[in-house]
Structure formats: structure tokens, C-alpha cells
Amino acid sequence: MKKLLSIALCSLGFAASAQLTVDNLAITSPASFAQHPFTYVSDNGAGDTLYQVSGHFAYTNAQDKNFYFRKHNQYLLSGYVFVDSLVTLNIPDGTVIKGDKATKGTLIIKRCGKMKAIGTNTDPIIFTSAVAAGSRAAGDWGGVVICGSAPNNLGNNVQLEGNYGAFHGGTNPTDNSGTIKFVRIEFAGIALNPNQEINGLTMGSVGSGTVLHHIQVSYGGDDAFEWFGGSVNSRYLIAYNTLDDMFDTDNGFSGFNQWGIGLSSPTIADVSKSNGFESDNNAGGTTATPRTTAIFSNYAIFGPYNPDNAGTPVTSINSLFQTAAHLRRSSQIGVHNSVLVGFPKGLILDGTTTLSDAAANTTGAATSVTFANNIFSNINPVGGSVAGGVTYSTAGTVPAGFVIADWAAANNNVELPWVDLKYQNPYGTTLNSTGSAFARNFAAKTGNPMASGASFAAARLTTLPTGLGAAGLSNSVAYRGLGGNWGGSALSPWMSYTPLTNNYDLGNYGSYMAPQAAGAERTIEATQFDFENVAIFPNPANEQTMFSVEFNNAGTATISIYNVAGQLVSQTRQTVDGGLNEFFFNTSSLENGLYIVSITNGAEVKSNNLMVDHN
Numbered sequence: 022m023k024k025l026l027s028i029a030l031c032s033l034g035f036a037a038s039a040q041l042t043v044d045n046l047a048i049t050s051p052a053s054f055a056q057h058p059f060t061y062v063s064d065n066g067a068g069d070t071l072y073q074v075s076g077h078f079a080y081t082n083a084q085d086k087n088f089y090f091r092k093h094n095q096y097l098l099s100g101y102v103f104v105d106s107l108v109t110l111n112i113p114d115g116t117v118i119k120g121d122k123a124t125k126g127t128l129i130i131k132r133c134g135k136m137k138a139i140g141t142n143t144d145p146i147i148f149t150s151a152v153a154a155g156s157r158a159a160g161d162w163g164g165v166v167i168c169g170s171a172p173n174n175l176g177n178n179v180q181l182e183g184n185y186g187a188f189h190g191g192t193n194p195t196d197n198s199g200t201i202k203f204v205r206i207e208f209a210g211i212a213l214n215p216n217q218e219i220n221g222l223t224m225g226s227v228g229s230g231t232v233l234h235h236i237q238v239s240y241g242g243d244d245a246f247e248w249f250g251g252s253v254n255s256r257y258l259i260a261y262n263t264l265d266d267m268f269d270t271d272n273g274f275s276g277f278n279q280w281g282i283g284l285s286s287p288t289i290a291d292v293s294k295s296n297g298f299e300s301d302n303n304a305g306g307t308t309a310t311p312r313t314t315a316i317f318s319n320y321a322i323f324g325p326y327n328p329d330n331a332g333t334p335v336t337s338i339n340s341l342f343q344t345a346a347h348l349r350r351s352s353q354i355g356v357h358n359s360v361l362v363g364f365p366k367g368l369i370l371d372g373t374t375t376l377s378d379a380a381a382n383t384t385g386a387a388t389s390v391t392f393a394n395n396i397f398s399n400i401n402p403v404g405g406s407v408a409g410g411v412t413y414s415t416a417g418t419v420p421a422g423f424v425i426a427d428w429a430a431a432n433n434n435v436e437l438p439w440v441d442l443k444y445q446n447p448y449g450t451t452l453n454s455t456g457s458a459f460a461r462n463f464a465a466k467t468g469n470p471m472a473s474g475a476s477f478a479a480a481r482l483t484t485l486p487t488g489l490g491a492a493g494l495s496n497s498v499a500y501r502g503l504g505g506n507w508g509g510s511a512l513s514p515w516m517s518y519t520p521l522t523n524n525y526d527l528g529n530y531g532s533y534m535a536p537q538a539a540g541a542e543r544t545i546e547a548t549q550f551d552f553e554n555v556a557i558f559p560n561p562a563n564e565q566t567m568f569s570v571e572f573n574n575a576g577t578a579t580i581s582i583y584n585v586a587g588q589l590v591s592q593t594r595q596t597v598d599g600g601l602n603e604f605f606f607n608t609s610s611l612e613n614g615l616y617i618v619s620i621t622n623g624a625e626v627k628s629n630n631l632m633v634d635h636n
Contacts, residue, residue, distance in 0.1 A: 168226065207239045258282070287339065342364060575599045584617075
């Protein structure tokens with residue numbers, strides 16, 4: 022039995038009408054798609070199961086608007102898998118989702134649908150290839166696509182390239198497409214059609230009510246992250262060995278993005294030219310509104326010219342690499358307080374409008390491209406194999422009197438030798454004093470120049486965005502680049518730089534997540550899902566969770582929520598059946614923290630811990 026304690030519907034931001042049309046589907050009654058798109062594939066005899074997922078997670082009625090993956094099970098995406106409008110797909114920490122290569126497995130969150138993929142630092146969620154270790158490659162499957170109803174500059178009903186039914190756009194800048202945190206996406210980017218690949222994480226008009234942080238995209242067959250319009254904010258993004266651009270912004274994207282890492286392989290680049298940042302207002306370079314005004318601050322971009330490489334700096338790279346930042350086609354993006362290393366070129370301002378905007382902007386306003394307080398290093402190194410390298414360059418009609426190097430210097434951008442940056446080991450190839458390689462480390466030693474020099478005085482930085490997805494952003498840190506805000510001095514457990522060889526076999530706990538024993542993982546699972554107590558899913562919870570409990574007899578149950586001080590914060594009574602009962606509970610009004618859930622029918626008492634996390 023399922024009891025719905027609260028429901029909140031999504032709005033595209035349009036005027037109310039008797040019929041809501043989303044993605045060309047008129048919703049006047051429950052959709053008629055199959056309710057449960059799961060097919061059993063196999064199990065390991067120890068309670069871990071692989072399911073094939075295909076078709077639609079469909080809205081059938083108010084009680085079944087939530088679908089749940091189970092912790093430590095695995096799910097194989099077959100073809101285009103849609104989370105339909107009014108549906109939420111909940112994915113707990115420790116879940117592995119694989120994309121099928123033959124059918125171009127892809128997960129698509131439709132407008133007014135949500136995905137709550139809530140991993141943890143020690144138990145991330147992993148989207149990866151279904152190909153065996155040692156044979157995986159970029160483009161093994163589609164990727165993750167999120168469609169929202171925030172504004173873009175193309176229209177309110179735009180389909181992402183590839184024509185696979187991913188429509189986006191609307192008038193609701195605060196649209197909420199769910200939560201994605203502590204998630205890895207690996208080997209995505211399969212070509213749907215010639216020259217039409219899906220990115221690792223594709224975002225179409227995603228709104229600022231969406232929460233994005235701690236996401237790593239590795240070995241993508243196109244861009245790692247690409248935003249087509251929208252206003253979503255983000256923190257802690259990693260682009261690792263992607264084929265094309267690391268961070269690509271288009272069509273009026275306006276989000277604030279802070280603390281990110283980009284890492285390139287010297288050999289992996291795309292025919293379209295690979296960059297750290299690439300930004301357009303739109304493909305035609307017009308000034309259609311909203312303009313692309315995204316902010317990227319405190320990023321560290323490590324390009325293909327690896328200045329460490331076990332004492333022999335890399336000078337020969339794929340000729341298709343281009344620049345650390347290619348800002349073009351009327352974009353008004355801002356890149357601030359960041360470190361950009363190891364590309365043939367540093368910054369290209371491209372296009373008459375882009376150059377005119379830059380020349381006219383003296384206040385750091387959002388009405389122009391801005392690039393300030395950044396550090397370049399090892400750009401176009403001596404002996405570099407890509408000809409024509411230079412730190413600053415332009416393309417298009419240059420305004421009279423505008424010199425890009427002077428403009429960059431006036432905005433406190435500097436170029437420093439690599440050794441002066443005093444990084445520990447971001448490329449993972451630095452040798453210690455005995456000649457052995459030591460662990461990858463993004464921290465810098467004491468006395469590094471990144472520890473100071475940040476500025477948020479530009480007009481576009483003085484006020485931070487608001488909303489769920491903006492929590493944790495800062496415009497007061499003193500450091501440039503990552504500072505001490507990136508998981509301490511060494512790698513955080515949720516990251517991985519060995520996805521080519523990671524063992525993702527069913528039940529292989531510990532090798533792709535936190536280094537802990539199988540028994541410890543099993544204990545965590547039993548605590549969360551043992552129906553002798555209360556199963557809580559998702560846990561931690563953001564806006565809503567579900568309590569599952571079995572009783573021997575039917576009757577009336579009291580559901581009580583206590584804080585850690587033992588104070589009662591919520592209590593409801595529900596009719597229960599003998600057997601399994603499920604209750605949806607709205608946690609949006611609870612503060613972040615630990616709670617105790619107690620459910621009793623008078624004869625039996627069931628309890629468990631609930632963690633609430635709105636970040």
C-alpha cells in the first residue's frame with residue numbers, strides 16, 4: 022500500500038490552461054505507458070541484481086510518480102530511456118548504471134521530470150560503459166541528458182541535436198529538474214547521427230532550482246559538460262580526458278559555476294578543435310536574448326602540454342587542440358579567478374560583437390564578456406608541436422585601439438612559469454625524490470601565487486544567485502583556482518582517474534567506490550533496506566523520501582519524526598495493511614541534519630535514521 026503525504030507539480034512557467042502540453046504530449050489524464058520499465062537480466066546469488074531499463078518511467082497516477090533504483094544493484098540502459106514529465110527517478114548512493122552500446126543507451130530527463138541522483142563522497146553513483154574493463158572507450162553509450170523549462174534564446178520548445186525527443190525551454194528560470202551530486206559519468210558521447218554526439222552531461226534549459234555538484238565526466242566522446250540555455254548553478258565539476266571541449270556554454274546559459282577541474286590527455290582531441298572553455302551566444306553569433314552570461318570562477322584547467330610528465334615535459338600533442346578559452350559568437354561569459362595551463366593558445370576572443378563588447382566594458386558588467394584575475398602557465402611551450410601558439414589572440418574585426426594583451430593585463434590576468442605555481446601533482450605524473458610516481462594531488466605548496474589575488478569586485482560577481490542550486494557558492498574567497506576548497510590536499514574518494522580498468526562487475530564493492538570491505542558495504546545496505554526496521558529511500562533526502570515497513574497485521578500506525586535532541590518534529594497517523602506499506606514523506610520543511618523515524622501500530626515498533634540534506 023502506498024500513501025501519498027504530499028505532491029508538488031512542475032510548472033513550465035506558462036499561463037495555466039485546461040490542458041498541459043509537454044514535449045508534444047497532451048496530459049489530460051494519466052499516460053498509458055508501461056508503468057515499470059525493468060527487465061531482470063541476472064544476479065550474483067548474493068542479493069545483487071542487474072536489470073535492463075528501457076522505454077519510459079511514466080506518470081500513471083499520483084501515487085506512482087516516484088521510481089526508485091536500489092542501492093548496489095545495477096541498471097543497463099537500453100536505447101533511449103525517458104523520465105517522463107511529472108515523474109521523479111530516485112537513485113541512491115552506490116548504484117551503477119551502464120549504457121548499452123548496441124542500442125545507444127541514454128538517460129533523458131524530460132521537462133517537468135526529475136532525477137535525484139544522490140551519491141556520497143565515499144559511495145558515488147556511477148554512470149559508465151557496459152563494455153568490459155580494458156575495452157572501454159569514449160562514445161560507448163549516449164550519456165545523461167536533462168531538459169528543463171528555463172529560458173534560452175532559441176525558443177520555448179527546442180529539441181536538442183540528434184532528434185531523439187529531448188525538448189527543452191520555457192519561461193521558468195527557477196525550474197527544478199532534481200539533484201545530481203557525487204556522480205561520475207564515464208565513456209558517454211556515442212554518435213546518434215554523423216557529427217551529432219551526446220555529451221557526458223547535456224543540459225537544456227535547466228533551471229536554478231536544480232542542484233548540481235561533485236560531478237565528474239571522464240572519456241566523453243564529445244564535450245564533458247554542455248549547457249544549452251538555462252540558469253542552473255554548479256560546484257565541483259571535473260572534465261577528464263574528454264574528446265572535445267571541457268565546458269561548453271550556448272544559447273543564453275546564465276548559471277554561476279565555481280570550483281572545477283579540467284584535465285586533458287595529450288592524444289585525445291576532436292576535429293572541431295578541443296578547448297577548455299568554449300562559449301557561444303548561439304550558432305549564428307547573433308545577439309538574441311537571453312545572452313550567454315554564465316560565470317566560471319575558481320577553475321583549474323590543465324591542458325595537453327603536461328609540464329611535469331616524470332621530468333620530461335610533453336611537447337608533442339594532438340594537433341586538434343586549440344585554446345584554454347575560446348569565447349566567441351556574441352557570448353558574454355565571464356571567466357574569473359582561475360588557472361589555465363598547457364594549451365597551444367590561452368584566450369581567443371572571436372567575433373566582431375564579442376570584441377566590441379570586451380572593448381566597451383570597463384566595469385565587469387554582465388553585459389559583456391569578462392576575463393579577469395586569471396593565471397596562465399605553460400601556454401605554447403618551447404618546442405610545442407602545434408604551430409601558431411600564443412597566449413592572447415583575436416578573430417574578427419578588432420575595434421580601433423583594442424589590444425587584447427593590454428586588455429588582459431588591465432583585467433589582472435598574468436602568465437607565470439609552471440614551477441612558480443608550486444602544484445603538487447595535478448597531472449598524476451610527478452616523481453618524488455626517489456624517482457617514483459606519487460598520487461595525483463590538486464593542492465599547491467605553501468607560497469604559491471594562487472593563494473591570493475582573487476577578486477569579486479566586477480559588477481556581475483558582487484551578488485550571488487539564490488535558490489537551491491546556489492547553496493555553497495562564494496564571492497569572498499581570496500584564492501585563485503581551487504584553493505583549499507577542493508577536498509583537502511589530496512583526492513576525494515568519489516573521484517576516479519582509472520575508469521578504463523575499474524572493475525564494475527556486479528557485487529564488486531570497494532574497487533570502484535570507497536576502499537572498504539564487502540562486509541561493510543553489506544552492512545550499510547542492510548541498514549537501509551532491512552524491512553524488519555524502516556527502509557528509507559532516498560536517504561539522505563532532499564525534498565521527499567519514502568518510508569517502507571512491514572507489519573504482521575492491519576491497523577493504524579503512527580509515524581513520528583524526532584530530531585537528535587529527542588524533540589518530536591512531525592507526527593501523522595496512517596491506515597496500514599498486513600505486509601509491506603510505503604509512505605511518501607515531504608522533508609522540504611526539515612532543516613539539514615539527522616532525524617529518527619519511528620513507526621508503530623501499537624504492537625510493533627519500527628525505526629531507522631533519516632538524514633536530510635538540501636544541498
